[in-house]
Amino acid sequence: MLRKLPVGIQSFEEIRSEYIYVDKTKYVYELINSGKVFFFSRPRRFGKSLLVNTLKCLFEGRKELFEGLWIYDKWDWDEKYPVVKLDMSTFTNSTVSSFETDLKDSIFKLYENFGVPVGNPKVSPKKLIQNLIESLKEKVVVLVDEYDKPILDNVENRERAAKMRDYLRGFYEIFKSLDEHIKFLFITGVTKFSRVSLFSGLNNLEDVSLYPRFAALVGYTENEIIEYFKDYLEGVDIEQMRYWYNGYNFLGSESVYNPYDVLLFLKSRKFDNYWFETGTPSFLVKVLEERQEEPNLARLENATITSSMLDAFDVHVLRIEPLLFQTGYLTIEEEISDFEGTRYKLRVPNYEVRKSLNKELLFSYLKAITPFEEEELSNLTKKAMIEGNVEKFIESLRALFGGLPYQTHPLVKYEGYYQSVLYAYMNGAGFEVIAEDYTSRGRVDLTVKLPKIAKVKGPVYVIELKVVESEPEGKALKQIKEKRYHEKYAGEDVYLIGVEVSKSLRGVVYAEWEKVSSTPP
Known part of the structure; x- marks a missing residue:
């Protein structure tokens, strides 16, 4: 039976039932066995939420879902762990107060799922999560998806975004004090806020976003597309598809495609700006205008930045080059390492992004x-x-x-x-x-x-x-x-x-x- 194209499917259980799943479990296995506390960033629509859900099912020991996958005969299915999963994209982010209310409701549901009495419901979300993890009496897996969504939703209002950042900084720092209770911690999102601004209290995070061995942890390589989607490739001009949608480089041996583009193209059989149209970069345009300096789009699209510049992103320091990179409008052309340190030469990843981004900038000009x-x-x-x-x-x-x-x-x-x-x-x-x-x-x-x-x-x-x-x-x-x-x-x-x-x-x-x-x- 021909499996369906998994457009918009973020549930590992659902995708394994009747959709094509590109097996990423080898990368997952290597990630889990290489450490304990990780941070990972990728642009939107790259498959981060599916990855988080895959980790959840794996640690819960749902063996039947992994049959036929690389990890199936290598994982110890006798070991199961309670999983605390928080999806920050599901909360109301218009104010800190509304966000906190939704966050508490989400934590209350976790209490209910684990059969743990809440105790005092009036304490802060940070205290609630601490009490929950400590009460489980066994090692816990913590997964945080879209960790930066409350900030990005308010990025055009710097004051409100800063309040969200400060609130989240206080919330995330609790996980360091719970280290002895945590088996595995994984935080993912679009942007990479500096450790000082957001993760100062959780400074043991290992950022694997640009580790070559995890470059294809999400996204599709061309070899994966040919292997898993062969039944959908008849009559497809691979060279044209590559020109439109390939080109994202995270220092791996192969560049990757954005899955959302590939899936919608294979479904419609038409080349179009699928990924770009899911979120116009209005705040990027605003940042460019705020720079109040000689504009030069060509040099911006071929910028060279230091590794420390990639870590310098913050609400009040919105450098456009790392912002464009982290949000997927630029990617890495080349890594340069010498006596000055490590620098990255950037470029636009593909035809879709170049065409669409420039058109959006033209409308702003x-x-x-x-x-x-x-x-x-x-x-x-x-x-x-x-x-x-x-x-x-x-x-x-x-x-x-x-x-x-x-x-x-x-x-x-x-x-x-x-x-x-x-x-x-x-x-x-x-x-x-x-x-x-x-x-x-x-x-x-x-x-x-x-x-x-x-x-x-x-x-x-x-x-x-x-x-x-x-x-x-x-x-x-x-x-x-x-x-x-x-x-x-x-x-x-x-x-x-x-x-x-x-x-x-x-x-x-x-x-x-x-x-x-x-x-x-």
């Missing part, structure tokens, strides 16, 4: 443009570029920059704002964009091509964007020709385009172009 208008303009641009109709392409750029806001965006005073608008627009339209494209004679602002998955091969567009105060200067195309930036693409049809945008007039005031021969010199 051009606050007046609607999704319908953007789609219409994008289609005009794509048609023009495929056909090599440069005049139509320039017309679309005039329309694009004609939508610039008048003093309504905090970044319009920066030249990088205009370059970022063009960069976000071309990426959002689905093109392959090389920003600050290096040549032997310097670097050009943008080189634009059709994406690798396009059905046709179009020309290369070398674009230099100049920002002037008001009057055109006619220097953009001249610079491309003098520096001979296009020679890097000898052998291809290349269009050189110089565009000048006026800061005071808020639009394109001059544009010229030239086609160069496709014959190599």
Whole structure:
């Protein structure tokens, strides 16, 4: 019988009944046998909740659910442990008070499940959990899912988020004092708050988020997709699927796919922005605007950060690079270790994220443009570029920059704002964009091509964007020709385009172009 695709299934018991389960129990076994107190972060929709539920079923000794899996004949099924599982995503997070009420109700249910009398119900959740664990008279497994959800739900209100953080810090610290009663502790979520800000009282946590051997603890590798979903892969263009959805790197030997994307694609047989559309990054856009510095999306998407920067995330220190990484909009391109320590070069993981994130940023830059208008303009641009109709392409750029806001965006005073608008627009339209494209004679602002998955091969567009105060200067195309930036693409049809945008007039005031021969010199 063909097993179903497990779209949205977070229950290990349910998934084992009639759905495909990608066997992660080898990683689980290694994790359990490598320590006791763990922290693990991954972006949303990556399978963290299913992992937590798998751990719960394993420690409860539900042997029948694991038949046929890697761990089945290696686990001691005679050993069973009470499991205290807390899912922070199920609580009301609008205020600390409402969150505390829901947290207490959840702990009361645990008392009921274990058949333990509550005693004084008016004590704090921290005291309630302490009394429960101590009363069980045996080693306990503690699993905390979505530990940071109460904070992230309030991240746009820094004061409220800080109150949630402080409350959770006080709650989580109780687990260290209960160490002698705990068999295994596992905390998971999206972000990695610094130990000082959130886990100062639980400083014995081992963060395994970037341990190479646990890189595929959640998510699907391509080999796993081919092995477990072979019945659903007939007619699927694997290369195109890889381009759209693969690319997340957590320092393992293989990159991984976001399971949510894979499952919905295999179900619908259509490529779309499934993961991105489950949660638009409005707070990321707000953080970018709050930086009040020269915007440069290209450099942001190719940033290099230190390992300590990844740990510097806090409510009042929202560094955009680690935030983009932890939430899944950037991933690791390369780990660099030398005398300076460890650094990570970042990149956008795949086509879906690059296209969708840039489109979202474009809407924030051009606050007046609607999704319908953007789609219409994008289609005009794509048609023009495929056909090599440069005049139509320039017309679309005039329309694009004609939508610039008048003093309504905090970044319009920066030249990088205009370059970022063009960069976000071309990426959002689905093109392959090389920003600050290096040549032997310097670097050009943008080189634009059709994406690798396009059905046709179009020309290369070398674009230099100049920002002037008001009057055109006619220097953009001249610079491309003098520096001979296009020679890097000898052998291809290349269009050189110089565009000048006026800061005071808020639009394109001059544009010229030239086609160069496709014959190599």
